[in-house]
Amino acid sequence: MENKKLESALEKWQNIQPLSDIDCERLSRRFTVDFNYNSNHIEGNTLTYGQTELLLLFGKVAGEADFRDYEEMKASNVGLKMMLTEATDTKQPLTQNFIRTLHQTLLREDYTVYRTLPGGVQTSYTIHAGQYKTRPNSVVTRYGDRFEYASPEETPALMTDLVDWYNQAEAEGKMTPIELAILFHYRYIRIHPFEDGNGRIARLMVNYILSRHNLPMIVVRSRLKQAYIEALHQADLIVGVTPADGSHASLKQIRPFHKHMVNLITQEVENDVLFVTEKDENIWWYDGERIAFRTPTYAKILRELQIESNATLAYLQQEIGINRSALQKMLQLLQDKGYVQKDDNGAWRVFITPSV
Numbered sequence: 152m153e154n155k156k157l158e159s160a161l162e163k164w165q166n167i168q169p170l171s172d173i174d175c176e177r178l179s180r181r182f183t184v185d186f187n188y189n190s191n192h193i194e195g196n197t198l199t200y201g202q203t204e205l206l207l208l209f210g211k212v213a214g215e216a217d218f219r220d221y222e223e224m225k226a227s228n229v230g231l232k233m234m235l236t237e238a239t240d241t242k243q244p245l246t247q248n249f250i251r252t253l254h255q256t257l258l259r260e261d262y263t264v265y266r267t268l269p270g271g272v273q274t275s276y277t278i279h280a281g282q283y284k285t286r287p288n289s290v291v292t293r294y295g296d297r298f299e300y301a302s303p304e305e306t307p308a309l310m311t312d313l314v315d316w317y318n319q320a321e322a323e324g325k326m327t328p329i330e331l332a333i334l335f336h337y338r339y340i341r342i343h344p345f346e347d348g349n350g351r352i353a354r355l356m357v358n359y360i361l362s363r364h365n366l367p368m369i370v371v372r373s374r375l376k377q378a379y380i381e382a383l384h385q386a387d388l389i390v391g392v393t394p395a396d397g398s399h400a401s402l403k404q405i406r407p408f409h410k411h412m413v414n415l416i417t418q419e420v421e422n423d424v425l426f427v428t429e430k431d432e433n434i435w436w437y438d439g440e441r442i443a444f445r446t447p448t449y450a451k452i453l454r455e456l457q458i459e460s461n462a463t464l465a466y467l468q469q470e471i472g473i474n475r476s477a478l479q480k481m482l483q484l485l486q487d488k489g490y491v492q493k494d495d496n497g498a499w500r501v502f503i504t505p506s507v
Contacts, residue, residue, distance in 0.1 A: 157329070157413055160420040164367055167427055174427050181426065181504060183207055185370045185439055187227045190354045192373035196220045200438050201492050201502040213494050222259065227351065230256045234355050238362040244318040245359075247310055250344075253355060255281025257348050276346075283307060284346045292384055300343035301394035309342045309398045316399075317360075328364035330402055332357045333412045337386060337405045341397025369419040372439055382411030426506070434506040437490060442503065448473060452481060456491060456499040 170178070188203040197220050198206070205211045207228050212221060230253055237249055258280035265275045276286060283306045289299045301309050317335055320326055326334070336353045343349045358368040371379055385407035390400045402409055419439070426436055433450050435442045444450055451471050455462055462470075467478055485491045490503040 154413055154417075157417040157420070160417045160424070161366070163424045164420050167424060170427065177504075178423065178426065180208060181436065182368060182370070183228065183231070186231060186354075186358070186368070187224055188438070189370050189373045190351050191220075191224055191227055193371065193376050193379075194348075194350055196223055198224055200489055201500060204502050205500065213492075213500075223257075226257050226259050230351075230355060234359050235362060238359050241363055245314055245321075247314050250310075250314075250352065250356070251281045251283075254345050254348055254352055257351055278346045283310070283344050286346065288343050288346060293380075298387065298392065299394065300341065301398065305394060306342060306344050309395065310344050313338050313342065313398060326402070328360055328366055329413070329416060330409075332360040333409050334400070334402050334405065335360060336412070337383070337400060337408055338398045340383065341387075341390075341394055341400070367420050367423050369416050370439055371415065374438075375415075378411065379415075382408045430507045432505070432507055435490075435503045436506065437488070437503040442490075449481060449485070450505075452478075452485065453491070453501055453503065453505070457501050457505075460498040460500070462499060 184200070184204045184207060187207060188198070188200050191198070198216050199214070202212075202214055202216060203224060205213050206221060206224055233253060233256055237243075258278065261280055262278050263275050264278060265273065268274055279285065284303050287299065287302055289297050291297050313335070316338075317331065320331060336357050339353050339356060340349065345352070354371055361368050386400075386405040386409075387397070389407070390397050390404050422436075422439060422441065425441060431443075433444045433447055435444070435450070435453065448471060452467065455467055455470050459466065464475060464478060467482075468475055471478070473481075482491070485503075486493075491499055491501050494500055
């Protein structure tokens, strides 16, 4: 096992199995919103957490956002469902066709990117959905260095190596599923086989591997993006700049990223256990964070808004028994945090999840 804290978290998870149908549903709804929101937000999607929940759980569009961001989020959820279906078929090996199909699902169709080069020269290129890249790709690190991924010519062979390695390593059973998931993520990112969407595919594939082995799935939180990127960068410094070396890196070589992901997975599993087992009217959950209200009044307000979405200030005052000024301040704080919002019709929407 990777470390004692992770082993302890997984033991706690196993001890609460099997989950009730209600708890499975609660976890599924929470994961659907959390995963899609964060994985896309890391890549620049502008939908809020609340907009994501309304879209994916209720099929509703609220507030202002780019149409493409809504379509991207819906496609992401289709990809998540596709991944979960594929992961249940443990008799079938991983294939490149599945990865390309997953990418096709996320991007939906080819599209053209237009850029203005220094000097005002206009240029454009096509992003291909479900096809490996046809042009080189790279990233500029926060230190100002340009980091090159595998070339288009190298990519098919390196992806063949990656998938063949995974299937063989899984069959041998010498590595834990968590080790496989972390190493797959790193090797895949060093190839960067597609022109767009590689990060989203990598995070889906981590959960494909975890789910395939009956382990709880995890969310890479967008608020922790910099630590996630830095861990990848620190591993790159050890492995070196050659893409073929990165796509065949060992677990030992990527120890900064391995350590980061083990800590992340540990926290996610511990939170899943708490989400299921901790029952307290003053404890709520929002985007993977446990929110413990110091005063029960906040929980009372949230409960009332869940029951009566058209609640007025006068109604809330009467039901909760606090003065108007204090109520307004508390409602404003809940809105500022993103826990609640009013829709276009003036109805309250509650996006924070109760523990009971």
